[in-house]
Amino acid sequence: MGRDRATLADVARRAGLSKTAASMVLNGREGTRLSAEAHQRVFAAAEELGYRPNVAARSLRTRKTATIAFVSDIVATTRFAGGLIRGALDASRERDHVLLITETQGDAAFEQYAIEAILDRQVDGVIYAAMATRRLAVPPAILGGPVVLLNATSPEQLPCVLPDDERAGAMVAETLLAQGHRDRIALIGRNRQKERDPEISLAAEARLRGIRDTLTAAGVSLCAEVFSPEWLSEHGYAAMRTLLDRPTRPSAVICMNDRLAFGAYQALGEAGLTIPGDISVLSFDDDPIAGWLRPGLSTAALPHEQMGRRAVEILLDGEGKGPWLVPMPLRRRRSVAAPAD
Amino acid sequence: MGRDRATLADVARRAGLSKTAASMVLNGREGTRLSAEAHQRVFAAAEELGYRPNVAARSLRTRKTATIAFVSDIVATTRFAGGLIRGALDASRERDHVLLITETQGDAAFEQYAIEAILDRQVDGVIYAAMATRRLAVPPAILGGPVVLLNATSPEQLPCVLPDDERAGAMVAETLLAQGHRDRIALIGRNRQKERDPEISLAAEARLRGIRDTLTAAGVSLCAEVFSPEWLSEHGYAAMRTLLDRPTRPSAVICMNDRLAFGAYQALGEAGLTIPGDISVLSFDDDPIAGWLRPGLSTAALPHEQMGRRAVEILLDGEGKGPWLVPMPLRRRRSVAAPAD
DNA sequence: CTGTTAGCGCTTTCAT
DNA sequence: ATGAAAGCGCTAACAG
DSSP, rough: OOOOOOOOOHHHHTTTTTTHHHHHHHHTTTSSOOOHHHHHHHHHHHHTTTTOOHHHHHHHHHHOOOOEEESSSSGGGGGGGHHHHHHHHHHHHHHEEEEEEEEEOOOOHHHHHHHHHHHHTTTTTTEEEEEEEEEEOOGGGGSOOOOEEEEEEEEEEEOOEOOOOHHHHHHHHHHHHHHTTTTTTTEEOOOOHHHHHHTTHHHHHHHHHHHHHHHHHHHHSEEEEEEEESHHHHHHHHHHHHHHSSOOOOOOEEEEEHHHHHHHHHHHTTTOTTTTTEEEEEEEEEEEEEHHHHSSSSEEOOOOOHHOOOOOOOHHHOOOOEEEOOOOOOOOOOOOOOOOO | OOSSSOOOHHHHHHTTHHHHHHHHHHHHHHHSSOOOOHHHHHHHHHHHHTOOHHHHHHHHHHHHOOEEEHHHEEEEGGGHHHHHHHHHHHHHHHHHHHEEEEEEETTTHHHHHHHHHHTTTOOEEEEEEEEEEEEEEGGGGGGGOEEEEEEEOOOOOOOOEEEEHHHHHHHHHHHHHHOOOTTTTTEEEEHHHHHHHHHTHHHHHHHHHHHHHHHHTOOOSSSSSESSSSSHHHHHHHHHHHHSSSSSSSSSSEEEEEEHHHHHHHHHHHHOOOOTTTTTEEEEEEETHHHHSOOOEEEEEEOHHHHHHHHHHHHHOOOOOOOEEEEOOOOOOOOOSOOOO
16 A cells, blocks of 8 residues: 655655755745745655655654544444534545544443544544434543534533534424414324433434424414334334324324334325325434335434534634534425315 | 653653563564563553553554555445444454545545545555445555455456345245245346446346346246336336236235335335235345335345455455355345235 | 754664 | 664754
């Protein structure tokens, strides 16, 4: 891998100057002005030799590696989180940095390994990401340098990037209100654990609050709230069946995530009900399946890519503490209409 | 990030030995035997100081970085490919290596950037991955060092890791045969482009061959083959409708991927047909939704994690050229039964 | 304004 | 059996 590369000494020799001079020119140092002609010669030599600096050598001297560590509990390999990495990758490239990716899988030994690997390589900063939006404990060892939390907060009040779930909740409710839904709006996916324990979820409580406050402000309240042990499709299915067994059928259902909505669709389909003719469905996340469903599911999108970008921007451009809330845009598809009534 | 770290000199001083001795002990050099007591002292000193070697300094000397570049066209941020990275990450960790991840997004400028970033950092090897199993052109610049192709082949005959799609096709067909399906097996997802152009897909042709050969060997042939412009859910939906419009309904349908199968499920649901009672469905990929569907979709799983592992094993342990075919296990869920007849 | 020199932290001859 | 010294390629003091 890349042997026989031209070194700075080669460039300097060819340009007929010292290494120092070459180094300064190549790094665009302002302070010391070499002759314009010297600049030309150095650039030409570098060009001809295909010179590229050796990062290891440079870091040894400068203690900068142009490398960012992306550490996640498990997010890196999750369907949801591709966007997080994608965004971080793009923003890193724009700033001439590169990403070292690591996964702890929630395992202490793995985390230890990740941290050592990172420290040994003298990365310039760490992005610590969580799969589910939540509060977490950052290992003290990485606190020695710049850290940004992605999709997470921590007791230490580190700078962090989060999706704006509360605003998303509000938008979802507003959308339903705007279509004329009032007293027959149901909610699927209430979950005490998620709502109470910030180490499990920050999203549940925020989404719920956004929905509730908006509805309340309009003088409306939810006609039903179904709890689910998890936010999986089978729970959405069961919850929707529960709802359909009641005497009065809801005109609209808000699901706490797309997976629940997926299950709800199944139950609706089996019951011979149509969306949005009989019931409107609205949800959160914008999982890829939201677009595969018939009709397409309207949902507040987790802005993964934006979040990933933000994280490296904050890390590298250092913009204070935040927290930075990234808006969750509502993807309008065809699952919402005015109530049949 | 990690300033004030103890250096080898600190360890040596504390152990009352030279840097040389300390280095040798810490690296477990065999040739030269220092006294057992010297070993003890060095280890103790390193332990007490929390010594960790500086990777940059070491690489400068050894030209090894314990870092692998994972370059992909776009796979890194795709729902499908999480497993590829996960497997590579696990295998890397086991070998004390770390992954530098990069995405070209099929863009020449990005690829150029990725290559330079990699070369500048003197990575020990490159894993070049593709999202869709296909043949691709490896940029010559990275041919200077070890390279393994992941989910791809190349004209240069580089070592590569691929899913065993042909065998998977055979298993799918065998499964149907074993259930008693014979002359009413249909196929959804034929696609001339994918089947003909290895730069687009290697999977289409292999899966088809596996299916055909197995069926032929049993004296059976497909009762219908529906073409699709792409392998998306809407195409699966349309294809299934086409099938249902025919005079004789198939007893089983093989879909070239889960997305098509997802669409087929929708069409079947709308037509009031049940799976597997009326029609069995079998597919490829094992996308997460396969488990969310009702009934669960039986499908030949792309062994992403295994493939990712294999790639780094081959890269680091150097085991010849391959190609290495990784088996695609059949996930048996509830979408297959004996024909109603 | 330019070049020489001294390391960054580590491994590796080569003497002792 | 152990240590001194020489770099790996680069940048930053410091002279000239």
